[in-house]
Amino acid sequence: MNVTIKDIANVAGVSYSTVSKALNNSPLVKENTKRKIIKISQEMGYKPNFAARSLVSNQTKIIGLIWPTIERIVLSTLVTEISNQINKTSYSMILSVDPVQTSLETFRRFQVDGIILFEENNDEFDASQSSALLSYGVTRKDDRNYPKIDPNHEQAMHMAVEYLAMLGHTQIAYIGDLSSIDPMQIQKYKGFKKAIKQHGLFLNEDYLIDTEGLDWYNGYTATGKLFKMTNRPTAIVGGSYDISGGIIRAMKERKLHIPNDFSIISYDNVPQMANMEFPLTSIGVPVGELAAEIVKSIIKLVESEEMNSIDVYSNKMMPKLNLRSSCARPRL
Amino acid sequence: MNVTIKDIANVAGVSYSTVSKALNNSPLVKENTKRKIIKISQEMGYKPNFAARSLVSNQTKIIGLIWPTIERIVLSTLVTEISNQINKTSYSMILSVDPVQTSLETFRRFQVDGIILFEENNDEFDASQSSALLSYGVTRKDDRNYPKIDPNHEQAMHMAVEYLAMLGHTQIAYIGDLSSIDPMQIQKYKGFKKAIKQHGLFLNEDYLIDTEGLDWYNGYTATGKLFKMTNRPTAIVGGSYDISGGIIRAMKERKLHIPNDFSIISYDNVPQMANMEFPLTSIGVPVGELAAEIVKSIIKLVESEEMNSIDVYSNKMMPKLNLRSSCARPRL
DNA sequence: ATCATAAATAACAACGTTGTTAATAATGAA
DNA sequence: TTCATTATTAACAACGTTGTTATTTATGAT
Structure with a gap:
């Protein structure tokens, strides 16, 4: 069994609500006891319970990435980049390689806070009930009701x-x-x-x-x-x-x-x-920049969604020319 | 806001505990009301809250897959196969492309029920505190304390x-x-x-x-x-x-x-x-078989862990020869 | 020393489920 | 009809957190 804040409270001789505040660095608890509690929690190897936390906060701090066709090297690189970037934030990324519709349902069950969607083919799907959704890769239809990021x-x-x-x-x-x-x-x-x-x-x-x-x-x-x-x-x-x-x-x-x-x-x-x-x-577009923009956008989308300011933009990113040695003037 | 069993209870005019039982097809509730409740819940678009459920059941029904280097086509295929197989069970799969240690920590926070680990290189990591862990790909060290599956x-x-x-x-x-x-x-x-x-x-x-x-x-x-x-x-x-x-x-x-x-x-x-x-x-070894064995094993591992019967086996799977047309007798 | 005030901690409700126990309604034998 | 028994439903506790409110303890002015 995992150690909970109640366990910590017991050995620290305080109430569990104090432990909660101490671990969240609340100003409501004395520095002294705060230090003591943190020390004990580390010794006991405390890991906050994800389910409990997201139950009360009503958010999961997870971004889901849907990538139905895991084969191209470029996309591999992009996914790895995105993963790295997300890890620098307070969010985590999970990946689903199922068809779009299935993935959306999985993520809905998970209640992920946001979804990044790689659209490679023209699957039909219903994204209406989903959380914040950002698309990479162009769709044929123009009636999408979610924002997207693309290379220009x-x-x-x-x-x-x-x-x-x-x-x-x-x-x-x-x-x-x-x-x-x-x-x-x-x-x-x-x-x-x-x-x-x-x-x-x-x-x-x-x-x-x-x-x-x-x-x-x-x-x-x-x-x-x-x-x-x-x-x-x-x-x-x-x-x-x-x-x-x-x-x-x-x-x-x-x-x-x-x-x-x-x-x-x-x-x-x-x-x-x-x-x-x-x-x-x-x-x-350099994958690094692409990843940065995608991560920035999905998080903004997630955190602004409460205020319902979801505008359906389409961000066409500026490419760069990388000069190496494969071009020259033509022979006459 | 999402619809909860309490919402359903309100419109159905029953208590929320009855709704819970009805949706779980408990024999404790009359067939008639069961049908009514299920109908209402569908109409309202009810999706069970994942966090709440895993909080009480103390399990997430998630298998994490760690795949630090997403490039080879063979592994892409294997991952897709594993994902498909897992979707046929009551579990879901999530994927992490981070280095092993980082991935393990992410999954620990998630409290996934089990972890499949693709070991391609010889990263050092500490798997001691992790949940049921199954490894694919051989490790150099012999002191691993978790079971593994490999092609022979x-x-x-x-x-x-x-x-x-x-x-x-x-x-x-x-x-x-x-x-x-x-x-x-x-x-x-x-x-x-x-x-x-x-x-x-x-x-x-x-x-x-x-x-x-x-x-x-x-x-x-x-x-x-x-x-x-x-x-x-x-x-x-x-x-x-x-x-x-x-x-x-x-x-x-x-x-x-x-x-x-x-x-x-x-x-x-x-x-x-x-x-x-x-x-x-x-x-x-055919990827299909490999995937099936991996999925079967990790689930068995997860579901038996309560009884502490984690034995550190090493399953070397039998390869198959696929005759196509690229072999002939040598010329003299 | 006494009381108002501030600082620190404890107690409690809530999140959405499940499982257990209590309450009510229906059934049937006397 | 009446009471015991069963079928059905309602009420409640629990899971591990967070945030709000209540309580206790410390501080300082009088």
Whole structure:
């Protein structure tokens, strides 16, 4: 059996309410006895009972994170970052890898104070009865009634294309998942197309290469399609960390030189980027910043919810360009 | 505010204790009123308060899973499987990606009923004050005082080598992580060496190829070392799913044919194995079985702990050989 | 020394459940 | 009908906290 404040009260010879106050550092109890009680509680190995505390305070101090598809390395990194950041606050994080609806129900039972939702696919679910909810990853529908945080994909593509155009590239390809219903993927290639037009470049539809998946191998295969073309691009934007890994592989296999034969910019901004087979110049919101913003927002949401000030904002975060060595001026 | 059994009692016109019994399907309340109460509670959207319930029952019905390094695909699959299996019981699972010690403290605060621990590296930690604890992944020290479940790595290697030997191979290489302090990796290559000897084959130390990592790219690079040899093996055991992915890649790049040029058996037994670039024959405990055993064990542990029958067993699970098309008789 | 006041501690209610005990209503044998 | 017995429901204590209110003890001015 665990030790309770009553046990402490007994050995300290005070009432349990005094113990409670002492442990919460209330000014209502004398410094002397406070010290004594704290000492005893430590000796006895007291751990506050979570259930009791949340029963009276009506809050759990837990943030739930829903992550239905635990596979991509970028999201792994993001989750780890978020976990670290949350641990610096008074909250804790728990994770559920179940489908969204199931996860929501689990968290409802738990009465978590807030929920972070990674939306990768377009599951339908009913979030109406849930606690403070913050979404990462775009939904298709626009009638969401909860706030969300996202990288500004459009801006990222704009910056990538701008940089390549500045170097003199006019034939730029995008290798990414075009067939997915995942809204995040859709936003990426739409952003790319828009950026090409904005920079006055010709949009060659053949340069939109579908990986039909998000694994490194999909990137590898799709790059093969590129080599079948007669009129090849001089620069490539890779749709994700994993995909870009496959692109590098395909290049090396054909003894092609980066950046002399092809300039490459990869999407995503994780530390691992620097340790790839070839260090790629990349574009994306740094995961650290992303995590910080997500944590800050969900906690604000949780703590303001009492006053019902839940406004449904959509925070599109600013990407950063990380210059490494995979881009150069095109050969003439 | 959430609806409580008292609210239900009010609209049903009974006492709250009757509501409690009705919802718990107690024989002490008349079928008629039971139905009425259940109907009302559904209409009002009642969700039992988790904190209150666990306060009185002194159990949380939560299993915590500690997974400090969320990267490998095999473990992703295992976690998902475990989560699914747990959801079929009356328990729920929560996941922590923090270092072991931190995670243990979090779970202690939560008062989870049981903990599943994935030990990948050799962190030191103090599990003495924790609840029922079950470990997956071998520890270096032998003085653990908690039970564990593991694939029988030695047996797996035995079966792999046996199969290859049966096909006529005498020159078998192992490509895996030899430099790690991760005990699971150590067991694998030690098991391989033992198996080679047991089958009366000559153990060529050059055939133990160090990937120095667990990524697919590590497997790819290590395979390169193999091609530098003059006296090449005819068969390869890949140390993990990811590593084997890299091996396949290296083979294809050199236009080598599997299984005519090299027979390959991969470690790990996940469904994704069949969808690899090349469907590999593999050896390992099926994740489904592994998950089932883990869940069964932790629940048994949790529910028997009251009677203090925690015996420190070590369950080495039996691997299975999955025949696909990556092995053949060696060429003469 | 006496009393008002402040400081320190104790007592108690509440949070939402479950399980036990007490009270009431229904049933049936005399 | 009356009383014992059973079926049904109500009342209450408990779980371990926190916050509010009541009580005791110490302090200081008169």
